[in-house]
Amino acid sequence: MENYRLAITKQGQPIGNLDSCGKTGAELAGLIASLLAGMPDWEVTWWESDSEKRILESSPDGIRILSSEKLYRASARPDAVTEKF
Numbered sequence: 001m002e003n004y005r006l007a008i009t010k011q012g013q014p015i016g017n018l019d020s021c022g023k024t025g026a027e028l029a030g031l032i033a034s035l036l037a038g039m040p041d042w043e044v045t046w047w048e049s050d051s052e053k054r055i056l057e058s059s060p061d062g063i064r065i066l067s068s069e070k071l072y073r074a075s076a077r078p079d080a081v082t083e084k085f
Contacts, residue, residue: 003049005072006031047072055071 004025006018020029033044048069057066 002026003070003072004075005047005049006033007045007047009045010039012026012043036039046075048075 001024002023003019003021006020008015008018015016015018017030018029020026020032029046033076036042036044051070051071052068054068055066057064
């Protein structure tokens with residue numbers, strides 16, 4: 001599954017992150033970024049998940065996942081670079 005994250009800042013101050021996933025994840029994240037386009041001093045940085053960190057437990061019953069966390073990297077996609085609005 002594709003996972004995307006938009007890191008949103010205003011005047012260099014972090015506002016928050018928006019995570020989007022699934023087949024339309026990039027399209028939906030792009031829609032949000034375009035909505036911010038009309039607002040001055042906003043910046044959106046695209047991130048894409050390319051791996052996952054997992055904590056496992058091993059017991060006589062087998063291995064089970066205790067937790068998992070998506071790991072993101074700045075996207076190399078031409079249409080998914082830092083954009084200043």
